[in-house]
Amino acid sequence: MEKRRITFVLLVCIARVDPSCAQEINDIDEAKIDAAMRAAFPKANVDWLSRLKADQTIAGCSQYKDTPPAAPTIAARERASIRYPPDGELMGDWKRGEQLAQSGYGLRFTDYPPTRGNGGNCYACHQLTKEELSYGTLGPSLAGYGKIRRSSEADTKAAYDKIYNSQATYPCSLMPRFGTNGVLTIEQIKDIVALLMSPESPVNRP
């Protein structure tokens, strides 16, 4: 009985729905962390140092080791930052989407001056097409993503939202907030949505 109860509590904690799992790191205050971070990058200019500035959401995620107590507040705040294409068309070109999924280019200190747009680097964490064996497992497999969801409109929007700002649906998600943080443009996100949802995309072919 004891063993099962502990397992249940652990599972709930992992599911990150139970606020009692939130644990704060009390030993070191934020000021010390910020001071150490600032001193650690003497070669960085003002633009680069601004990357170290945490917004309210991500500061909360760090503080609570990604199991935040104020999950609904975070979701609402992040959802408000999502921007949509003016014409409302959420799907772009899946071929460009696959290139973006393969490319890890951009925003690293060797990527300056930039010679191309940023990549989404999706394969770093996800499986997408069956053909690509060199995929990561930090995120769930996205093979057959659109097929499973019968390429529905609601799911297409959900995919767009997820890529633009994953924390709108999953506070303190490990997935980068590609749109909100300016990593990918709206056009690029549309291309990746097409990769996921288009029936012609290799992600959805049998």
Add this chain to the structure above:
Amino acid sequence: MNVRRNLCAAVLASAFAGAVHAQESIGGAIERELETYRSMMKSDPWSNPGTLDVDRGESLWKTPAGPNNVSLEACDLGLGPGKVDGAFAALPRYFADAERVMDVEARVLWCMEKLQGFDHVKLLVRPHPGAGMPVKDLGAIATYVAYRSNGRSFAATFSHPKEKEMLALGEALFFHRSGPMDFACSTCHRDSGKRIRLQPLPVFSKPEEARRIVGEWPAYRVSAAHVMTMQHRIYDCFWQMRLPEVELGSDVSVALISYLVKQAEGGEINIPGMKR
């Protein structure tokens, strides 16, 4: 005759040939082939080219150099001047003369400046090698020092107040998210059995995984054909995390190394390791 060849392409080609359609089978087949590749690379520790940098580091330790034309043989790595055996196993630690906690590379840098007269600013300009270039002198010396602790266990005590503070900072930094990708170390090094592309990720919050991995650094990196030190490894992580260039020996780097070493407490030191 045994000639080491580039196995990666051959191994992955056989993974392709053996692949079936279910995701679990593909994943399993990939893992098995990668494990075969890894164990073949490690099968003869003597064949590790990193040992050549151990030799070079030893030579640099013993040869007079710098404006003062002295060797590093009087350098105090924590156990007294010139005592190298076991010193790496007791790092990071607080050094009263420097009034700060230092890892092996920060300490060697200190000795290169204070004993040999090198300008530390110059040594910090490009301290890590590019792909295909050998590890720099500082890294080679650190590799030699670490080698002289082979077979010992990580035993840094973190008993001094400054050491405790550094350790707490390291743990906080490990979970500290920032940058355009919202990454912390813990973003990737969180759950067991995960990988970025085909690179498995150790989970340092689990002592059993930390003990297995931390003792393999410095390691020879096959893809770059050079030894990569722990400071370089952290610098490379920050590069991937889209953060700026972290300075060798900065408090951030020493704090993170302190956390890793603490998690690896009791783990065996066995360098140079062999990495993809």
Add this chain to the structure above:
Amino acid sequence: MSAKSRIRLPDQATIGEVIEIKTLIAHPMETGTRRNSDGTLVPRLLLHTFETKFAGQEVFRAALHTGTAANPFISFFMKVPGPGEFEFTWIEDGGVKTTERHDLKVT
């Protein structure tokens, strides 16, 4: 380009014994097919030959090519004919030779 190397031999051997000789040398083994970040080819620079003499006789020779990784590790076996000195030579594209000599103690 002179390079650093390591040789592993047994401390001593008896006549007729089969021993393993291990060698390691630092060398980029540049294939000539890699490109710099600006797109230009990195020129080929390989160690194309490794040969070993023992007591003046050639006992081992290997022709290396682009498939051999950087910092080549080569090991082979030899039946000890008697006392003597090993002479290991690596020859680079362009002709530069690196030679190491090691005595074998034979009892």
